[in-house]
Amino acid sequence: MSDWHSWLFWPDSVALSVLALGTLAMLFLYAARTPMHGVIHSLCHLVTQSTRFFSRWLFLSAENLRLRNQSVLLTHGEEGAALIIEREFERVADVIRKDLHEFPALQRKLMEEVTRIEEDYRKSGEVPPPPPEWVGALESVSKLKSGGDIPRKLLEDISKSIQKIHDKTLVEYRRAYEERHKILKAAQPAWRSVDKLASEMEKKMLTLQGNAKQIDGHMKTYEGMRAKDSKTEHALNTSAFVQLAISGLVMVIAMGGAFINYKLIALPMSEMVGASDYITGNLKTSDVAALVIILMEASMGLFLLESLRITQLFPRIASMDDRMRHRLMLASLIFLIILAGIESSLALMRDMLITDKAALMRDLASVAPVVEDGWFTRIPMAGQMIMGFVLPFALAFVAIPLESTVHSLRTVIGVLLVQSMRGLAFVIRFVGVIFTRIAKVLELVYDIPIVIPIMIENWVKALRGGSSGKAQAGNGSKS
Amino acid sequence: MKRILLVASVLFGSLFVSACGDSRMHSHAVYMLVDTSGTYAQEMNKATRIINYLLASLNSGDSLAVAKVETRSFTEKDIIAKVTFDKRPSQATIQKRAFKTKVEAFAKDVHGSAFTDITGGLIQGAEYLNETKAGIKTIVIFSDMQEELGHGTVRDFPIKLDGIRIVALNVTKLGTDNADPRIYLDRLARWEERTRKAGATDWVMVNDLENNMEAILNTR
Known part of the structure; x- marks a missing residue:
């Protein structure tokens, strides 16, 4: 309350003080009108020019990116088509040979x-x-x-x-x-x-x-x-989107398989690396070890498919001589079988640990032990072991959708980036256009509080104009 | 490239080393004091149930000790059974069975003591828990919290319970408490104040053992 009172010339008469303040402010604003209009105009012009420049740069960058994407896409497409043609020729050669x-x-x-x-x-x-x-x-x-x-x-x-x-x-x-x-x-x-x-x-x-x-x-x-045909480019782009969607779906399914795999071996891994060791906050070493085993299986599967030339993520493997490639294939397969065997035994151990724990819980709760009757009580154990052995091989095939994802993701990200850049450039350009118009609006808004002095100024100008006009007219008649 | 590999290996190594040293920080150590004085000796079956619950809930790497509250409880001799569970779950299960057998043997042949030295038991428990270097430390007191010290037993000095949770279980009301409940409430308030002043992180009281047993290990 006392704060705004300190602004009053005469604290006893508030209205008079406010009027005086208003008049002073109006006079000041009127006096500063021309420089303020200049400032508004300059600022808006600056924003407009900057946005125009930035928008242009974005459009150019988007175009460069599009050209680069096109080049990469067509190169990949050419490679793919060449590979298919090569395979077709091989088939023809086979037919001829056979x-x-x-x-x-x-x-x-x-x-x-x-x-x-x-x-x-x-x-x-x-x-x-x-x-x-x-x-x-x-x-x-x-x-x-x-x-x-x-x-x-x-x-x-x-x-x-x-x-x-x-x-x-x-x-x-x-x-x-x-x-x-x-x-x-x-x-x-x-x-x-x-x-x-x-x-x-x-x-x-x-x-x-x-x-x-x-x-x-x-x-x-x-x-x-x-020929860098736009129709072909469009077809390749669409194909990349479709490929990404399909391979993404397959990857999600594979992830589900990997999660089940992880659940199968996480508990028994604690028997090997300890259940109370942590790598970070809540990350158990046994969980990480289980994850590493799964990733190793996926890697072995990847190498196996690479050496079979089903996928081509590693050019070094693809360019190996047949003998070496054959050896690599054998090594990958052997490792994969060993890992599958380990996983199967871990699944068995999991079942044993769970059974043991359940027996302890019954002991602690003083409940009579469950009588095991029949072979069907062993079905879950057998199922776990089979799953433990089969899942690594199923996981090995994740290399195919992975390759597809890697190849198509680049195209999809490229297309999305180009579109985003174009969209952003358009928005920035639009902002620039708005600022061009907003300069005039701000000038008018500035003039609203000082409308009375402007009216007086116009009136004076009109008077002067009228008197000078009359004087000129008088001079004209005399002459 | 070599430099990147070097930096990556150093980072991974440091992470691995820090991880190895971090394992005890996640473990839970519990020291349970069982009051065997007077009529409380008859409550041993309840204590056994709580011990079984603790055995079922604690995992590999955790520690558990059960001690009786005697005339003078600041001694290792009062510890009935203690164990730090093996890192391997299968071994931990074997240890839990052995622990259960020990406790059952004690419960069959429990003798009531003349006095109740809860403070001595708390000091002994704090010492044990600090030795375990566990991340979470809990002292569970199965008693009516009525301390009765024998002649020559000195316990009126400040104790240290830094970083330890205190859980009072099955705090039964005495005959005098029934006559004047303020005695019971004052007794509990005094213990809470004393333990908190000693540095205890938490004071929890659980009387409903049927429905609220989870509160013993629930660290929030």
């Missing part, structure tokens, strides 16, 4: 079959009946001048012999036909074999054709990447 290396033998066999068919065909050609031998005899008889019994007898003899020859020829003809039929029948398997061989060839050719089509498709994508 199936078409038999092609000469197949062709030879085919030719043999065709030759045999031709031969059979030739053999089965129709044999004309032999020319009649009695035609000459008939001509001789017809040339005889005198009739009688001789020609008749001759003709009868001829008729007999013709009949005889005809029968013989007919038999011969039928036998020849029978033989031809036999040949054709024997040629039937050859035809079938030729048909089978031809269809086999056709099938193999169709597989090759399919592979060739796939290679064509991949080559088209590859060409798009080489």
